[in-house]
Amino acid sequence: MKPTIELLRDVLDHDIVDVDGVRCGIVDDIELDDGPGGALVVAALLVGPGAWQARLPALLGVVSAWLFGRARTRVPWSEVAELTQSVKLARRAGELGLGKLDRKAATWLNRLPGA
Amino acid sequence: MGKLAEVFLGILTAMGGFVEIGELTFTLNGGRRFEYALLWVVLLGTVGIMVYCEMAGRIAAVKHQAVFSLIRERDGFSAGLLTLVAASIVNLLTCAAEVGGVALLWQLLSGWPYRGLLLAALFFFVIVVWSTPFKWIERIFGLGGLLMIVFIVAAVGLDPDWRSVGTGFVPSLPQGAGGRDTLMYAFYGVALLSSIMLPYETYFYASGGIEDRWKPADVTLNRVVVIIGFTLGATLAAALVVVGAEFFKPHSIDPALPGTAALAAGDMFASVGLYVALLGMFFAFAGAAIETALSAAYNLAQFAGWPWGLDKRPREAPRFALAWIVVFVLATGVVMTGIDPVSVVEYSIVFSVVVLPLSYFPVLAVARDRGIMGPYANGPMANVLGWFYLALITVAALAAIPLFVATHAGQG
Numbered sequence: 001m002k003p004t005i006e007l008l009r010d011v012l013d014h015d016i017v018d019v020d021g022v023r024c025g026i027v028d029d030i031e032l033d034d035g036p037g038g039a040l041v042v043a044a045l046l047v048g049p050g051a052w053q054a055r056l057p058a059l060l061g062v063v064s065a066w067l068f069g070r071a072r073t074r075v076p077w078s079e080v081a082e083l084t085q086s087v088k089l090a091r092r093a094g095e096l097g098l099g100k101l102d103r104k105a106a107t108w109l110n111r112l113p114g115a
Numbered sequence: 116m117g118k119l120a121e122v123f124l125g126i127l128t129a130m131g132g133f134v135e136i137g138e139l140t141f142t143l144n145g146g147r148r149f150e151y152a153l154l155w156v157v158l159l160g161t162v163g164i165m166v167y168c169e170m171a172g173r174i175a176a177v178k179h180q181a182v183f184s185l186i187r188e189r190d191g192f193s194a195g196l197l198t199l200v201a202a203s204i205v206n207l208l209t210c211a212a213e214v215g216g217v218a219l220l221w222q223l224l225s226g227w228p229y230r231g232l233l234l235a236a237l238f239f240f241v242i243v244v245w246s247t248p249f250k251w252i253e254r255i256f257g258l259g260g261l262l263m264i265v266f267i268v269a270a271v272g273l274d275p276d277w278r279s280v281g282t283g284f285v286p287s288l289p290q291g292a293g294g295r296d297t298l299m300y301a302f303y304g305v306a307l308l309s310s311i312m313l314p315y316e317t318y319f320y321a322s323g324g325i326e327d328r329w330k331p332a333d334v335t336l337n338r339v340v341v342i343i344g345f346t347l348g349a350t351l352a353a354a355l356v357v358v359g360a361e362f363f364k365p366h367s368i369d370p371a372l373p374g375t376a377a378l379a380a381g382d383m384f385a386s387v388g389l390y391v392a393l394l395g396m397f398f399a400f401a402g403a404a405i406e407t408a409l410s411a412a413y414n415l416a417q418f419a420g421w422p423w424g425l426d427k428r429p430r431e432a433p434r435f436a437l438a439w440i441v442v443f444v445l446a447t448g449v450v451m452t453g454i455d456p457v458s459v460v461e462y463s464i465v466f467s468v469v470v471l472p473l474s475y476f477p478v479l480a481v482a483r484d485r486g487i488m489g490p491y492a493n494g495p496m497a498n499v500l501g502w503f504y505l506a507l508i509t510v511a512a513l514a515a516i517p518l519f520v521a522t523h524a525g526q527g
Contacts, residue, residue, distance in 0.1 A: 013187045013188045013191075013192060013195075014188065015184060015420050016420060022422060023420055023421060023422045023423075024420065024422075025419075025420040026187065026418075026419060026420035028192075047420075052192070052196075055192045055193065056192070056193055056196070057193065060193070060196075085178060085179070085180060101434060102421065102422065102433050102434055105433035105434050105437055106430045106431075106433040108433075109429050109430050109433050109436060109437070110430050112429070114245060114246055114429070115428060115429045115430045115436075
């Protein structure tokens with residue numbers, strides 16, 4: 001028998017780390033799809049402020065979109081290598097479109113001594 | 116040094132919570148106003164913060180998970196976000212007060228203009244945190260804060276009536292209290308409890324344990340660090356209550372400015388005492404400023420899943436580095452407006468009690484869960500104390516704001 005995964009307990013709101021062990025986000029939402037025989041299957045993990053609106057009360061969702069934007073990254077479930085305390089991905093963050101802001105901020109900080 | 120040096124994490128955390136600028140004035144004023152009648156709150160709060168920091172440190176050692184990751188996982192997204200916003204405001208306001216406190220101390224020593232010294236303090240903090248590894252921040256500011264022991268020596272030297280001091284550890288209303296006085300006493304009690312159990316101590320402590328790469332084998336070390344650090348902090352807080360009652364009350368001095376506290380040590384040990392006390396206060400305030408700025412950055416990074424930690428170069432954890440820099444800049448901006456740092460921290464202490472239940476519930480939920488913690492889960496004692504303090508801080512959170520309004524922020 002396959003081990004059971006409780007999506008709300010074991011996946012949602014958990015850290016995501018890439019194949020090099022670098023933190024690259026949190027599972028902000030989970031996309032479900034119709035599977036064979038009408039069963040629901042996990043299609044992707046949604047990461048980024050664009051995934052927050054659906055989880056917030058209506059007004060806060062609007063404020064959040066205004067403050068943080070609607071950008072979100074979709075990580076196909078097939079890219080998940082392992083579930084431990086964190087969700088481990090099979091590839092590097094950059095290849096899956098994660099950690100973009102960190103790379104941008106790093107370029108900026110790199111101009112400072114000791115960075 | 117080796118493992119023994121880990122104790123500085125406990126000392127720095129406790130100093131940043133127990134003798135930062137807000138608690139320094141709360142304890143001195145509490146002693147001046149109610150003599151020893153608030154000492155039992157110091158004891159009650161100390162056991163509470165020990166219980167929760169021990170649990171948070173144990174989770175950090177066993178699961179390498181910090182408090183805001185737990186908050187997000189256990190409280191859910193909306194309640195987690197609410198806690199993040201409230202905790203960030205508390206961190207920012209406390210950091211502002213500490214930056215202001217450091218500038219006030221420098222002004223006392225140099226006579227230079229306050230606003231210029233605020234900018235110098237901002238520069239100082241950014242350079243120190245940018246260039247110093249976490250271990251050395253712990254050691255420098257933990258060790259420097261130990262100079263505050265001069266207040267314990269001063270409290271003993273004031274030769275208080277030890278019977279009265281002892282009676283202060285038994286919960287009771289101050290003599291002759293009634294009506295308005297009881298409300299003031301309740302306000303001081305709740306504010307003191309909140310200032311001892313400040314949530315950022317737990318955030319910082321657990322993140323510090325992860326920075327120090329604690330492993331499951333370090334759970335005993337964690338317990339020792341918590342007991343030594345917080346016992347020292349509590350003894351200092353109790354000594355400040357004694358100094359308030361035995362020095363400031365008879366001299367009718369209102370210790371409203373942080374530098375005033377040093378007078379007690381100066382009175383007893385002349386200029387050496389004065390300078391040791393001022394230097395100790397500098398390290399305690401600076402340690403608290405760093406603790407709150409880093410806490411804010413840890414919280415944000417852990418909530419949003421960014422890389423974090425001072426063990427990484429800023430380019431490896433860029434948003435985390437930017438976050439603590441922005442907190443220092445905003446905090447300096449708050450005190451640049453000319454607002455009194457002590458009143459800033461009094462607001463932040465009262466509002467932080469509202470964040471406490473939301474911060475501490477997930478810690479208790481995970482620490483007691485055998486499925487997650489295995490053999491390192493809470494024993495019956497930690498569970499009973501955990502639930503007791505959760506109930507207590509919930510009651511305190513409900514009472515904090517009405518008391519704040521009814522007593523005009525403790526002004527009577």
